[in-house]
Amino acid sequence: TAILEKHDRSQFEVFAYSYGPVEDSPERQRFTQAVDHFIDIHELSDAEAADRIAADGIDILIDRKGYTFGHRLGIFARRPAPVQVNYLAFGGTMGVDFIDYAIVDAFVVPPEEQENYTERLVYLPDCYQPNSYRPKADKMPARSDCGLPEEAVVFCCFNQTYKLTPRIFDCWMRILRRVPDAVLWLLHPDAATADNLRHEAAIRGVDADRLIFAPKVLQAAHIARHALVDIFLDTDVVNALTTASDALSMGCPVITCPGHSFVSRGAGSILRAMELPELIADDFHAYEDLAVMLGTQPDSRAALRKKIAEKMRTAPLFDTARYSAHLDRALLEMWRRYAAGQPAEPFSVPPLETSPRS
Known part of the structure; x- marks a missing residue:
């Protein structure tokens, strides 16, 4: 929503089309106020919605669902806008000919991966x-x-449990064995999953009581409790994304080990934009050793928290105005190419020389 609020209104008129549940939350109220036009299309068919979008004269249509639950790609398949973009919600290619661009960065999708995308890749300079x-x-x-x-030293992972794999759980248990005064704080799953995780911990030689489960709370309270954590341990196949940002915003270091896919490289992208490359491990041996080092060296943890506090003020990650300016440049270049009769091609957005940080 903050990005929508910062779009350059001398260049953009922003329409939002909603096909999700109707709700009266503060978040939705802020969202509707952040755009110039908010249109509810949840009762329209895909064809009717596409006709409405085309009638509104939309130049660039951005998909925020991908193949996630409840998507309406049938709208995009009807080509209601001349430029259509895959952005943010789906970490990978859509594999279709009606999405022209995907917005990425050079860490989550290295340029050599272009051959695996049907979209042309647009690179933002930070994250x-x-x-x-x-x-x-x-x-x-x-x-x-x-x-x-x-x-105790508190390790945590507040990712959803579907992101847990045997490999990462094995690694976490080795870390707990090497840091004997530590606990692992996880989001509370259903009872059967919690019992299974405790059982698997015991099999790996870790007292099941060292796994502590955090109940569901309101978002503001959930973010605040990251302040109690010493080290956030990322998952492997699907990384922490907003969850990693939440941890960093509360001064909590995040350790990740990037894979080869978009969704396994997101936390690394976040840490690079936070100027914390030392928390990106090259492999899981390094991941484990880094976690153990921080778990057993209070001075190192304190120094890292101090650095995170400094980077909150100076690094690009939370510079919303900088990000919005880069995104605006990306969208304008997409439109410039279309208006000039040029085909969609990969391109990189040059970084701002000075930041309008806010």
Whole structure:
């Protein structure tokens, strides 16, 4: 929403088409106020929605669902806009001929991967994912409020449990064996999954009580409790994305080990834009050793938290105005090429020399 609010209105008129559930939340209210036109199309068929979009004279139509649940790609298949873009929600190619561009960065999708995309790749200079400060609870929780030991080293992963794999769980258990005063804080899954994780921990020689499960709370309270964490451990096949940004915004270091796919490289992109490359491990041996080093060296953790606090003010990751300016440049270049009769081609957006940080 912050990006929508910052689009250059001398260059853009912003339409939003909603086909999701109708709700009256503060987030939706802010979103509707951030755009020039908000149109609810959830009762329209794909053909009717495409006709409405075409009638509105949309130049660039951006898909925010990909192949995720509830998508309406049938609208895009009807080509209601001359330029159509895959952006943010789907980490990979759509594999169709009616999406012209995908917005990425050079870390999540290296240029040599263009041959695997039907879209032409548009490279933003920092991170493909927009990041802004999300509201946190006014009152910060104590460890005792969350069932955490006061003196323990707290590793956490607040990713959804579908992102857990045997490989990453094996790695986490080795870390706990090497840092004997540590616990692992996870989002509370269903009861059967929690029991399975405890059982698997015990099989790997780790006391099941060292796995602690965080109950579901309101978003602001969830973000605030990252302050109680010493180290966030990322998953492997599908990375933390907004979850990684939330952790960093509360001063919590995030350790990741990038894979070869878009969704396994997102946290690395975030850390690069936060200017914290030392938290990107080359392999899982390095990932494990880095976690153990931070888990056993309080001074190193303190120095890293200090660095994160500094980077919150100076690194590109949370510079919403900079990101929005880069995105505007990308969209304008897409339109310039179309208007000139040129085919869609890959291109990179040059970074701003000075940042309009806000």
